[in-house]
Amino acid sequence: MLLGCIGDDFTGSSDLANTLTKAGMRTVQYVGVPDAPADTGVEAGVVALKSRSIPVAEAVAHALAALEWLRAQGCQQILFKYCSTFDSTPEGNIGPVAEALADALDARQVIFCPAFPGAGRTVYQGHLFVKDRLLSESGLQHHPLTPMTDPDIRRWLGAQVRGTVGHLDAQIVRQGPEAIKAALAAQEHRLIVADAVSDADLVALGHVAAESPLITGGSGIAMGLPDNFRARGQLAGKAGAWHGQSGPVVVLSGSCSEATRGQVARHATAHPAREISAADVMAGRVAAEDLADWAAAQEGIAMIYSSADPARVAQDQAQFGAVAVAGAIEALFAALARALVARGVTRLVTAGGETSGAVVEALGLKELEIGPEIAPGVPVIRAGHDLVLALKSGNFGGPDFFVEAAQRMETST
Numbered sequence: 001m002l003l004g005c006i007g008d009d010f011t012g013s014s015d016l017a018n019t020l021t022k023a024g025m026r027t028v029q030y031v032g033v034p035d036a037p038a039d040t041g042v043e044a045g046v047v048a049l050k051s052r053s054i055p056v057a058e059a060v061a062h063a064l065a066a067l068e069w070l071r072a073q074g075c076q077q078i079l080f081k082y083c084s085t086f087d088s089t090p091e092g093n094i095g096p097v098a099e100a101l102a103d104a105l106d107a108r109q110v111i112f113c114p115a116f117p118g119a120g121r122t123v124y125q126g127h128l129f130v131k132d133r134l135l136s137e138s139g140l141q142h143h144p145l146t147p148m149t150d151p152d153i154r155r156w157l158g159a160q161v162r163g164t165v166g167h168l169d170a171q172i173v174r175q176g177p178e179a180i181k182a183a184l185a186a187q188e189h190r191l192i193v194a195d196a197v198s199d200a201d202l203v204a205l206g207h208v209a210a211e212s213p214l215i216t217g218g219s220g221i222a223m224g225l226p227d228n229f230r231a232r233g234q235l236a237g238k239a240g241a242w243h244g245q246s247g248p249v250v251v252l253s254g255s256c257s258e259a260t261r262g263q264v265a266r267h268a269t270a271h272p273a274r275e276i277s278a279a280d281v282m283a284g285r286v287a288a289e290d291l292a293d294w295a296a297a298q299e300g301i302a303m304i305y306s307s308a309d310p311a312r313v314a315q316d317q318a319q320f321g322a323v324a325v326a327g328a329i330e331a332l333f334a335a336l337a338r339a340l341v342a343r344g345v346t347r348l349v350t351a352g353g354e355t356s357g358a359v360v361e362a363l364g365l366k367e368l369e370i371g372p373e374i375a376p377g378v379p380v381i382r383a384g385h386d387l388v389l390a391l392k393s394g395n396f397g398g399p400d401f402f403v404e405a406a407q408r409m410e411t412s413t
């Protein structure tokens with residue numbers, strides 16, 4: 001294994017694995033830290049953690065355990081992947097995890113670049129934009145667990161870390177690798193937020209990072225890394241064979257993000273849909289087995305969702321507590337996924353990073369093979385002989401994503 005990656009959630013890890021696969025690296029996504037060695041021939045390993053919303057000490061411990069395993073597999077470089085919208089809180093763990101990895105790897109400087117222009121996320125003057133909106137006006141300010149109320153990534157990261165935060169300006173990044181190298185050499189800060197407004201910027205940053213032990217960012221920061229290994233003649237250049245999967249399909253959506261809510265509303269107009277409310281879940285009025293029976297009896301692409309608008313979410317959080325509601329809904333989706341697979345469901349589409357993490361962990365999956373792309377950042381994933389998944393990040397995918405996912409899962413190319 002050449003490139004070792006640590007992802008702070010499951011949708012994000014499949015987004016990264018998708019980028020690396022498309023760029024020609026043989027990539028496997030692991031569910032948590034594996035307890036056995038990787039197969040030979042794996043060029044990039046993505047250890048997916050469910051650590052985005054957990055306390056700093058726990059997140060650091062999980063990341064260091066992942067690092068130890070990845071180093072034992074021979075990795076020459078480590079990539080820490082977080083959300084392209086930098087989902088975290090001022091007390092969040094992105095900064096502390098990166099600092100702990102940097103200490104363990106003796107990294108002199110660490111780049112932070114969440115940009116993913118293909119999904120509309122750019123970093124300019126240290127500020128994160130989602131399409132034409134600042135992060136804090138993009139809908140992400142209402143996230144149920146990690147409300148992003150400040151678009152200045154330097155300031156947000158600065159609140160989380162011990163060290164000081166520097167900035168690599170878009171004007172420099174645009175000039176390419178030599179200019180970037182010179183600017184980085186002149187920086188006294190260890191943690192550097194890098195602007196990137198295009199794929200070319202990300203590729204240039206990736207090329208500069210050829211010798212860096214650690215790099216951090218969204219999936220976009222991985223775009224230039226495979227070239228570095230290819231230039232050294234280290235990639236086999238062989239893509240794995242992929243075959244599609246037919247059979248019963250169900251959509252589970254616990255994401256309350258704007259894009260998902262649009263997809264849910266659109267899907268419900270033409271397909272069987274069942275809403276579960278936070279109040280019903282908290283009162284124990286919904287049972288996973290009943291929901292699974294309902295889904296199994298439907299024609300078409302059945303969907304079960306708790307996705308709700310910010311006002312509804314705020315009201316339920318005020319009544320029950322944000323962490324308690326999130327945990328109860330995740331536990332319901334976890335039990336539901338198990339019940340659906342037990343009833344023969346072979347295609348599962350999950351919306352939301354935390355939701356997807358709960359489902360994947362509940363299914364006891366260990367390794368995920370990356371297949372064709374459904375939408376930017378979302379691949380089909382094979383989880384077993386008769387089971388494929390699509391783990392959709394909250395804000396990814398077009399209006400008809402759920403139908404597109406079901407179709408893409410069936411194709412073999």
Ligand SMILES: Nc1ncnc2c1ncn2[C@@H]1O[C@H](COP(=O)(O)OP(=O)(O)O)[C@@H](O)[C@H]1O
Nearest residue numbers: 144254255257306308326329352353354355394
């Ligand atoms: N109706 C709801 N009220 C409050 N919290 C909810 C509701 N529905 C889902 N949640 C919780 O909100 C969180 C959404 O996060 P996630 O699944 O990561 O979605 P996204 O990828 O859009 O951020 C989950 O923990 C989920 O359990």
Ligand SMILES: O=C(O)[C@@H](O)C(=O)COP(=O)(O)O
Nearest residue numbers: 011012015083084353393394
């Ligand atoms: O970088 C991204 O935006 C995604 O890969 C990601 O991490 C998504 O997280 P969720 O929005 O919580 O699904």
